[in-house]
Amino acid sequence: MSEMFCFQCEQTAKGCGCTVAGVCGKKASTANLQDELTGALAALALAAKEGNEEVYRAVVDGLFVTVTNVAFDDDAIRAQIEKTDRLTASLGGDTAHPLDMQTLWHAQDDDRSLKSLLLFGMRGMAAYAYHARVLGYRDEAVDAFFLKGLRALGAERSIDALLGLDMECGEVNLKCMALLDKANTETYGTPEPTNVTTNVAPGPFIVVSGHDLKDLELLLKQTEGKGVNVYTHGEMLPAHAYPKLKAYAHLKGNFGTAWQNQQKEFDDIRGAVLFTTNCLMPVKPSYADRVFTTEVVSYPGLVHVGEDKDFTPVIERALELGGYPEGRKMTGINGGETLTTGFGWGTVLSVADKVIDAVKAGAIKHFFLVGGCDGAKPGRNYYTEFVEKAPKDTVILTLACGKYRFNDLDLGDIGGIPRLLDMGQCNDAYGAIRVALALSEAFGAGVNELPLSLVLSWYEQKAVCILLTLLSLGIRNIHIGPSLPAFVSPGVLNVLVEKFGLTPISTPDADLQKLLA
Structure with a gap:
């Protein structure tokens, strides 16, 4: 039986890595082809110069193909590899793929960990760049970073240099999310509740x-x-x-x-x-x-x-x-039949004065951003319980598919402000950042001094690039779960804990008590 190695998602086998078949359902052959495609993209980055839009498109497409739960068809991935190799050859590059992914997967722990953070962060960011490009929007700085990051995967770099690249990936992803936000709102309008x-x-x-x-x-x-x-x-x-x-x-x-x-x-x-x-x-x-x-x-x-x-x-x-002749009654996981969405940053900031007044009056004591990816692995009921147990004088901001754990709950409102505000897709973390920065300015305090706590769930690579963005902004004390990434080594985890206060979730009661203290 052929072997593989993949530990890029939260559900990876035994919390260490999938080696026979992916828990996501992909075959070993598929995983190995995705590794080969990554090597082909690294070779293309070495051959290319910045400013080549054909190269940028190939890189974004290729990285997106390697995101979890995207491509299961080996023939489609082979076609992407061949397309990438042809472009590399046309630029005089080496189609032998100098980057051997097996070498990366078996590198020294901290080196492997930081390069994995970089690679997975770029894969997530590529998805956002892809969606923006479909609507006719692109950013040269975002495109150019993909080449820079891919070149670094096969190069010798110090631990500090790699950590710096990871933070740069987070900074660039903020630009990418801002670009996609602009693409979506200028094309389809500002979201409405x-x-x-x-x-x-x-x-x-x-x-x-x-x-x-x-x-x-x-x-x-x-x-x-x-x-x-x-x-x-x-x-x-x-x-x-x-x-x-x-x-x-x-x-x-x-x-x-x-x-x-x-x-x-x-x-x-x-x-x-x-x-x-x-x-x-x-x-x-x-x-x-x-x-x-x-x-x-x-x-x-x-x-x-x-x-x-x-x-x-x-x-x-x-x-x-033909559909269901009589229709079909369906509910959220908690039995609700209505979901409310559309509280993007534009909507939230339009009532910022009302929110600020509620905070100053003591009606709103704390904000929790409870969002991220959902998944099948046990332990995600934590997020439902956390939201249910959050005091009635707190507001829950949410985004991405993690909200399905609680988005059909009726949490009521505080002075007309809904206690549960769905800000959108995972890329709309940009909007949550805009709101946090606006509150910071209004209260004359740093983001880390606000009555705001981030309690995040992760599953795949878009969550990785968002985490890097938050860390690059200096946001501390993020609680993350349901488990820590397998690709984060003990040494790198120590750095993230010491420098950023990154914390694994524990229990809803214990975490609420700690965050509200």
Whole structure:
């Protein structure tokens, strides 16, 4: 049996690394091809000069392909490697891939740890750069850093230099998230607080999963007037808050909960499903004939919608399946039938005076940012309990799919300010940072002196780049769970604890007592 090595996600086998097959469902051959693609990208970075947009696109595409739960199709990954090698050869580079990933995986602990942080951070950032580029937005500084980071993976660097590169990755990711925020809001408008049903109406429907708003928009245009309703899934939920997307009357609601529950929730689904980015799990036979992929997502045997973006096969399958004749009642994991989203930084800052007055009056005692990735590994009920037990004079900010642990709870409000504010997708961590900096300025205090605590859940590489961003801003005392990354060595962990106060979660009661002390 072939072997592999992968420890880039939170659920990695035994908390150490997947060596036979990925817990995510990828085969050893797939993991090894992703390593080969990473080596090909490093070779391209060595051959290329900054400013080459064809190179930048190949690098962003290739890094995105290696993110967890994106690509399961070996042929698709081979095609990406071949494309990368051809570009490297055209630049006179070495297509023998000087970077051997096995050498990196078996390097000295701290060297391996810091380079892994850099690589996984770049993979996460590549996803954000990809989404921005689809909407016509790019940043030269962001693109150029990918080349710089890839070159560093195979080079000798001191521990201090590597730690500096990790922090630089965080700084650049802030620019990247700001770019994507600009792309989304200038294209679709500023998100507005919006109530979203979890129930499914009678008739044909399509479920859209992932993060790519452009794909959702194209599908909405192509389904208009055809009697097919569209539902979001997972990280696509915040799409309901964008004015230009919510204007489509057949964007009906949100199907199911977080990504890791799809194999149960999609079992014998009576609609078609389109995956636009990561979040794909191995597809069960009971619904494989109604799942489609697009962009860099790939899975053996599924119909892939290419660059022409003709979603006719998806629409026709939805019409054939017909939907649920009587509709279907669905709820969040806590039984709620309505989710509220759309509290982006623009909305929150528009009522900043009201928020500040509530803090000064003692009505709001503390803010908690409880967000990040969801996942299947035990221990994530911590986040539900934490939110349920947070005192009624506290406000919960949330983002990314981790919110599905509690986003159907009714937490009430404080003087008209909802206690639970869904700020959007994982990339909308940029918005949370904007709010924190605004509060810092209003109160004349540093961010670390504010009544604000970050309690984060992580799963994959986008969470890694966001963590690096927060650390690069000097934000301290972040609580993270449900487990610490396997790729963080004891030596590097000591640095993160001593310099930034990074703390593993314990129990909701103990952590609340500590954070509110």
